Amino acid sequence: MQLSTAVRPISAVKAHLKEIIHTFNEEAAPPVVITQNGEAKAVLMGVHEYERMQETLAMLKALSVSGKSFETGKGRPAREVFAGLRAKGKR
Structure with missing residues (x-):
């Protein structure tokens, strides 16, 4: 841009x-x-661009937090994470 x-x-x-x-x-x-x-x-x-930017920032923050958690040994196996996401989707 x-x-x-x-x-x-x-x-x-x-x-x-x-x-x-x-x-x-x-x-x-x-x-x-x-x-x-x-x-x-x-x-x-524009509001749509602002919303996209906020979503991107939220995703980057989540990636940063998860990376830090993984580095400190607090990571979870992907299988477990996806199972939890699927369970939330069924609610």
């Missing part, structure tokens, strides 16, 4: 907010970096 093509001053965002938000309906719309006095201050993104 190339953020440099989606950098806009706050004045332009204010003037064209409706159009910018409309672009977030497109699947591949990049986030908009909002600048103030030439300095990046905020990022505006």
Whole structure:
């Protein structure tokens, strides 16, 4: 993703907010970096992209925690983990 093509001053965002938000309906719309006095201050993104990002972060955190657990000898065999997941799915 190339953020440099989606950098806009706050004045332009204010003037064209409706159009910018409309672009977030497109699947591949990049986030908009909002600048103030030439300095990046905020990022505006579509809700679907935000949700995807949050899901990715949650998965990465889970992988990190499981990796640390495994390193300390607290890991569980995959067979046991998948059996537990299947049991949760049947509830």
